[in-house]
Amino acid sequence: MKLAARVSQVTPSLTLAIAAKAKALKADGVDVCSFSAGEPDFDTPAHIKAAAAKALDEGKTKYGPAAGEPKLREAIAHKLKIDNGLDYKSENVIVTNGGKHSLYNLMVALIDPGDEVIIPAPYWLSYPEMVTLVSGVPVIVHTDASTGYKITPEQLRKAITPKTKLFVLNSPSNPTGMVYTPEEIKALAQVVVDADIYVVSDEIYEKILYDGAEHISIGSLGQEIFHRTLISNGFAKAYSMTGWRLGYLAGPVEIIKAASTIQGHSTSNVCTFAQYGAIAALQNSQDCVKSMLEAFAKRRQVMLDRLNAIPGLSTAKPDGAFYLFPDISKTGLKSLEFCNALLEEHQVAVIPGVAFGADDNIRLSYATDMTTIEKGMDRLEKFVGRLS
Numbered sequence: 001m002k003l004a005a006r007v008s009q010v011t012p013s014l015t016l017a018i019a020a021k022a023k024a025l026k027a028d029g030v031d032v033c034s035f036s037a038g039e040p041d042f043d044t045p046a047h048i049k050a051a052a053a054k055a056l057d058e059g060k061t062k063y064g065p066a067a068g069e070p071k072l073r074e075a076i077a078h079k080l081k082i083d084n085g086l087d088y089k090s091e092n093v094i095v096t097n098g099g100k101h102s103l104y105n106l107m108v109a110l111i112d113p114g115d116e117v118i119i120p121a122p123y124w125l126s127y128p129e130m131v132t133l134v135s136g137v138p139v140i141v142h143t144d145a146s147t148g149y150k151i152t153p154e155q156l157r158k159a160i161t162p163k164t165k166l167f168v169l170n171s172p173s174n175p176t177g178m179v180y181t182p183e184e185i186k187a188l189a190q191v192v193v194d195a196d197i198y199v200v201s202d203e204i205y206e207k208i209l210y211d212g213a214e215h216i217s218i219g220s221l222g223q224e225i226f227h228r229t230l231i232s233n234g235f236a237k238a239y240s241m242t243g244w245r246l247g248y249l250a251g252p253v254e255i256i257k258a259a260s261t262i263q264g265h266s267t268s269n270v271c272t273f274a275q276y277g278a279i280a281a282l283q284n285s286q287d288c289v290k291s292m293l294e295a296f297a298k299r300r301q302v303m304l305d306r307l308n309a310i311p312g313l314s315t316a317k318p319d320g321a322f323y324l325f326p327d328i329s330k331t332g333l334k335s336l337e338f339c340n341a342l343l344e345e346h347q348v349a350v351i352p353g354v355a356f357g358a359d360d361n362i363r364l365s366y367a368t369d370m371t372t373i374e375k376g377m378d379r380l381e382k383f384v385g386r387l388s
């Protein structure tokens, strides 16, 4: 069989593959400590589940508008105004099957073959693959610990060519957990405006911040940048709703309309009754987000202290998300070798940095319980100790 050429140009998601391998080992009774999954370990808050169950009982089981339930689009526009200072109406918002789908819709709507999309590395692994799937050109800009794994305005300016259409910004970041400061965002916004390109701000971790770090939405920094900004966000991380598949894209009406047309011919609306859970998530108390955050904060400190006590690893302290991104270069192993050996010999699952364009690092998620963290760190310590 001859598959379409685009298939050979993309790689299956390594994070999903490793998480699946860890789950399969667990199912076989192996005592695996998994730090691979990018998903909170909490159940979805009860009031969100109850709202979806009520909608289901009430018969909200039919096709809905492709762009989403009007009430949810309104609630999202309101949230974007109150939380992020972005002046959107419902027509500026489309509800999608997760943040992943909102980004994919955007790529289909905006990127022509040959258009360049600037992606700072370390990156969330789906960005370049999505660009490739629509025949765009991912332009990877490497960053390192010296700038906190953040792209500088100079790096961004240098990467822009006449073919550049879009810049992908992700703060707080997966995989590094780093959060851009308001000043850094402002400087990047100026470059975007000067070059007259678009920026998509992936804000899926915006609520997961520590030590007083502030999230600022790039589109809120003035009219010029607002008109060039797309916001991608979702319910998965803040409300522990990964399996619900609920996200959204917000931006200029023309782009949102195009994304709705694409969605209308591909997936149609997101599961109707699930959208009522999302409305409840936005319109009720945010205490559930706060209590998950408190748990993440404790785990982050424990994992960080343990990692920093392991000679040979060097781990920056990030201000957001639920990941740590140790540099393993002193161990002499490349990231995939390191991760395979760690899983096989000590039953600890972590993600190789090569998946994120950073082969000197590994990614550990601390969205798991404290016992697993302590046990996994004991095993990691033994493993690294044996290497040196």
Ligand code: PLP
Residues within 6 Å of the ligand: 038, 097, 098, 099, 100, 101, 124, 170, 173, 174, 202, 204, 233, 234, 235, 236, 242, 246, 247
């Ligand atoms: N963006 C980033 C940076 C992510 O880490 C993820 C999930 O891991 C997503 C987007 C997509 O989230 P979802 O499609 O589950 O809403």
